[in-house]
Amino acid sequence: FGYFTYDPGFTSTASCRSDITFIDGDEGILLYRGYPIDQLAEKSSFLEVSYLLLYGELPTADQLSEFTSSITRHNMVNESLKNFFNGFHYDAHPMAMLTAVVGSLSAFYHESIDVNDPASREICAHRIIAKMPTISAAAFKHMIGEPFIYPQNTLSYTGNFLNMLFSRPNEDYEVNPIAEKALDQLLILHADHEQNASTSTVRLAGSTGTNPFAAIASGCAALWGPAHGGANEAVLNMLEEIGDVSNVPKFIDKAKDKEDPFRLMGFGHRVYKNYDPRATIIRKTCHEVLNELGMSNDPQLELAMRLEEIALQDEYFVERKLYPNVDFYSGIIYRALGIPTEFFTVLFALGRTPGWIAQWMEMSADPEQRIGRPRQIYTGAATRDYVSIDKR
Ligand code: CMC
DSSP states (O other): OOOOOOOGGGTTOOOOOOSSEEEETTTTEEEETTEEHHHHHHHOOHHHHHHHHHHSSOOOHHHHHHHHHHHHHTOOOOGGGHHHHHTSOTTSOHHHHHHHHHHHHHHHSSTTOOTTOHHHHHHHHHHHHHHHHHHHHHHHHHHHTOOOOOOOTTSOHHHHHHHHHHOOTTSOOOOOHHHHHHHHHHHHHHSOOTTOHHHHHHHHHHTTTOOHHHHHHHHHHHHTSTTTTTHHHHHHHHHHHHOSGGGHHHHHHHHHOTTSOOOOTTBOOSSOSSOOHHHHHHHHHHHHHHHHTTOTTOHHHHHHHHHHHHHHHSHHHHHTTOOBOHHHHHHHHHHHTTOOGGGHHHHHHHHHHHHHHHHHHHHHHOTTOOOOOOOOOOOSOOOOOOOOGGGO
């Protein structure tokens, strides 16, 4: 039997060194490459932040323009990829489609990839950031039974994505600038979060030298769970289940009851024990967007605010330092933009893609990098002899 540090959930294990994202959970600080998240959310764009995550510095105007051209150049997917979607029933969960179709990119790009070559890694990064909106929008169109819309390079990254979601052939559609700005900001807020479960999954898969698109697909799979990116969908389902402000105390009691598996979705975080700085920004944006869209009386926003208010005064949540996280208000914005609940986690995946691939690039370039291989504390039977079946 070996003796190893037992650390379930890796609460005190640093699995890598990284220059990308800094979090101080006690102070509620989140920095991408040193830049505070609130400044990036207010002043930057998702593509600029993607560049920052990949290359470590904010781009000059020329660098951003070159990066944007490269992303638009790679945003088409092979026509035959459409056939993957046709294999899914209309009610397939979009995260199931996303995971599968992103994984299938590894069949289109494999022999040409050299994970030890920085230029090859860079092109993989551009490809996945470019193709993720196209694949995500195709999953959406398949889900609602409409024809796929091709990318439009005259639009911004987020504008193009919204166009692929909501426009239809032979119909006029103009991207709503309020929706474009709000979604772009949400993508920035989701872009990286150091060694969370899905990013750790991408790194662990990537540490074997596997195809990077397969590694990103494994990140999508890990993200889907309700304890991680699936929480945004779970929050809206929870708000629907609560139904009315008068039911909030009953659900707060359920969340506190250790015999009841119900948890307040969108509450609590492994690292943030003061507040989640992303939630503070999203809460503000949520009010602004709903106001601008003339939906400020949204009953679910009222319900969410009441839930937050009661929980933050409750000893159970205070003692355990449980605060609203990034997923608590994001779903209310997505819904206001006309996005169905089951699609929310795809938006998280879209936002997290530059973070996943930047972490994969960093890992692949790290000379200290070894295959990820945790050990265990064995708790099973001691050595014993085989017993033939007639004697058991
Ligand atoms: N509702 C009720 N109780 C909770 C909640 C909650 N949402 N979150 C944690 N607790 C309790 C938990 O029961 C435990 O109590 P006790 O000490 O009495 O056993 C204590 O708080 C510590 O919880 P934990 O499960 O040990 O904490 P963790 O760091 O392992 O889990 C978490 C963090 C985010 C998975 C968890 O808080 C949770 O399940 N939250 C709801 C799901 C959610 O919103 N997830 C999104 C996370 S942020 C976005 C992302 O990273 O994807």
